[in-house]
């Protein structure tokens with residue numbers, strides 16, 4: 793079994809089995825919908841961002857993926873840019889009291905981090921599958 797779980801369904805783990813090859817736009821749509829990268833029907837998550845062990849429809853083992861801190865990094869960069877820029881603009885233009893900042897930016901931080909986190913994690917997993925991304929491995933070459 794390789795990292796994509798190909799021994800369960802067909803010989804090619806990257807989409808030319810009976811599930812057919814996926815285009816990049818199909819992969820992105822599956823990522824946004826939080827669906828299985830191979831069949832597009834099974835759910836990817838069992839909790840908010842907790843992965844299922846495998847696809848309930850096609851049986852793809854989700855152990856191949858490891859987005860690591862990638863989703864959090866994208867979310868932090870996005871949320872930091874939006875919220876800090878908005879807070880600076882409000883402070884410079886209106887100089888509101890501290891409690892107004894707290895009332896504005898605490899919900900803004902929660903909204904800009906929690907809402908996109910699930911979709912970004914799913915998108916990274918699906919794109920990792922689509923592009924066959926994996927850790928680098930040493931190749932054993934024949935001695936000359």
Ligand SMILES: [Zn+2]
Pocket residue numbers: 828829830831832833834847848849850851852
């Ligand atoms: Zn599936």
